[in-house]
Amino acid sequence: xxxxxxxxxxxxxxxxxxxxxxxxxxxxxxxxxxxxxxxxxxxxxxxxxxxxxxxxxxxxxxxxxxxxxxxxxxxxxxxxxxxxxxxxxxxxxxxxxxxxxxxxxxxxxxxxx
Amino acid sequence: xxxxxxxxxxxxxxxxxxxxxxxxxxxxxxxxxxxxxxxxxxxxxxxxxxxxxxxxxxxxxxxxxxxxxxxxxxxxxxxxxxxxxxxxxxxxxxxxxxxxxxxxxxxxxxxx
Numbered sequence: 001x002x003x004x005x006x007x008x009x010x011x012x013x014x015x016x017x018x019x020x021x022x023x024x025x026x027x028x029x030x031x032x033x034x035x036x037x038x039x040x041x042x043x044x045x046x047x048x049x050x051x052x053x054x055x056x057x058x059x060x061x062x063x064x065x066x067x068x069x070x071x072x073x074x075x076x077x078x079x080x081x082x083x084x085x086x087x088x089x090x091x092x093x094x095x096x097x098x099x100x101x102x103x104x105x106x107x108x109x110x111x112x113x
Numbered sequence: 114x115x116x117x118x119x120x121x122x123x124x125x126x127x128x129x130x131x132x133x134x135x136x137x138x139x140x141x142x143x144x145x146x147x148x149x150x151x152x153x154x155x156x157x158x159x160x161x162x163x164x165x166x167x168x169x170x171x172x173x174x175x176x177x178x179x180x181x182x183x184x185x186x187x188x189x190x191x192x193x194x195x196x197x198x199x200x201x202x203x204x205x206x207x208x209x210x211x212x213x214x215x216x217x218x219x220x221x222x223x224x225x
Binding site for chain 1: 117145147155157158211213214215216217218
């Protein structure tokens with residue numbers, strides 16, 4: 001069974017530039033999550049989708065971050081404009097249902113300089 | 114109070130030792146509990162789910178104490194390969210969202 005796919009693996013951008021991350025969840029998984037993990041901390045949920053609807057985006061900085069999940073499958077997360085403090089690993093995860101275990105992609109390591 | 118709290122450690126133990134981690138959660142309505150393992154510069158991977166009656170998988174035992182709102186992970190006969198960060202994960206207790214909340218992780222270093 002294919003796992004969660006993410007791209008790119010690494011990205012370096014200058015502050016105020018924009019960046020987009022892509023995620024393809026495990027086939028059949030209705031729930032998709034985007035987490036932000038800063039070095040030394042646990043993953044912080046940015047947004048959760050159930051199929052193509054947003055279930056929770058309470059911790060998403062909506063002035064600069066946006067996310068969508070077209071057709072309830074792939075998802076993109078965008079940052080525009082980026083700030084230095086956005087440097088982190090962005091992890092996508094999916095689960096069959098909400099409340100069940102989540103499976104993670106390898107993440108995108110973003111460095112903002 | 115944080116929704117999910119863990120002692121960040123690090124826990125430094127010799128090979129063969131038994132080590133235990135605790136994790137407390139704030140929402141008494143939480144229903145799902147997990148332990149994840151994260152190696153350096155890798156993604157978190159599910160180690161085990163935590164069931165009400167407690168469960169064991171080889172050298173790993175997980176327990177849930179709903180009354181005190183904590184879960185624990187016990188590792189027996191530690192191996193060098195057990196060195197990693199262990200993340201406690203709890204759902205937020207909402208039947209609508211099922212949001213999974215991570216603790217900050219506990220770092221384990223097993224020494225020869």
